């Protein structure tokens with residue numbers, strides 16, 4: 001099983017051949033899911049005492065499993081938030097796997113952590129954070145948000161303790177009614193409460209006292225929520241979105257930072273999807289005030305052209321995060337006594353893949369200008385999609401897009417019609433576009449993060465809704 005052999009020599013060339021063919025596909029095959037029963041029948045039992053051998057195991061993957069797995073990088077995959085890694089990032093992911101790297105501690109991973117830190121320093125600068133800010137790559141936005149919120153509560157707890165105050169009845173996260181579902185999950189895991197402000201005029205709870213009704217969370221709206229908190233509920237963090245998942249809305253960081261400052265709250269920005277637009281100077285103005293936040297996440301696997309799974313979590317002052325997240329054990333003393341930067345100390349993890357290396361390599365190869373250009377290309381396609389929707393009589397925009405998510409209403413369609421249309425496009429191998437809801441009404445959305453998505457792709461999808 002271990003040791004280099006003639007069989008491994010052949011397997012290596014088969015893997016390289018498979019990978020090369022996959023990378024050269026333009027476009028890749030979109031593919032679609034299969035049922036559990038059908039897959040079981042096709043694969044048979046693959047885990048056996050004697051093993052299938054590499055030819056057969058690779059055949060099962062290539063002929064059965066891969067076709068039942070959607071390609072997130074297909075240019076007409078505009079569902080959820082897809083992904084569009086550069087070839088350089090994908091190829092370097094193979095190197096990361098081949099290098100048996102432990103990237104939790106400086107002791108074991110100094111070289112690769114240094115490279116990841118350069119990416120984090122680059123992005124921190126775009127955020128307007130000081131040079132002393134620190135961060136870490138975690139698997140995804142859900143975990144990044146959770147880790148930041150745990151750090152925020154740690155700080156609030158320490159502050160209350162120092163002031164001689166007891167633990168509150170309930171700790172509270174404040175956010176928008178449209179922030180990502182991972183916030184509710186973080187609240188569940190942390191056993192804290194979450195209070196949201198309505199931000200859309202389509203929300204029955206909304207009034208102009210909260211916001212302009214355009215989906216942006218404002219300090220004014222959250223102040224109203226704070227005023228109405230029940231007795232014993234104590235907020236510790238505000239979560240703002242730099243690009244909501246469903247609509248691509250960027251919250252009003254300036255007024256939220258004012259509120260956070262006035263109330264002594266941690267301001268966390270969830271830019272898992274939209275924070276990426278900071279790489280293009282043209283769009284930096286959309287993020288005014290983000291530099292006043294305490295922490296921020298952006299997922300390179302979403303709109304920064306990196307493979308799954310990678311979320312960049314950045315703290316303006318990482319000392320609280322370190323206090324909240326460092327694990328102690330006798331066998332870790334040697335790591336903890338070292339004053340070097342240990343990524344494991346900044347989130348909920350210990351062992352860690354060097355998941356920031358694919359984006360590091362790709363950035364090092366292509367340079368940051370290429371990223372800005374790719375961002376502008378995707379934004380231009382999103383703009384084109386919005387303009388076409390406005391021209392087509394059977395379609396309308398649910399909201400004017402701020403980033404590259406375009407939410408569309410097909411006039412007259414029922415929820416069932418959206419589902420049937422979406423399923424047909426997928427099963428035909430044409431496109432992957434899923435329905436969503438806008439305050440109870442089924443609509444659809446295009447999430448454009450792939451520079452290979454063309455105007456013709458958009459025309460094809462919009463035309464299929466006639």
Ligand SMILES: Cc1ncc(COP(=O)(O)O)c(C=O)c1O
Pocket residue numbers: 081139140141142143180182241243244245270271272273274299311
């Ligand atoms: C704004 C936002 N935050 C958080 C997440 C969760 O990220 P992940 O799926 O990487 O856990 C998503 C996912 O789409 C997102 O769009």
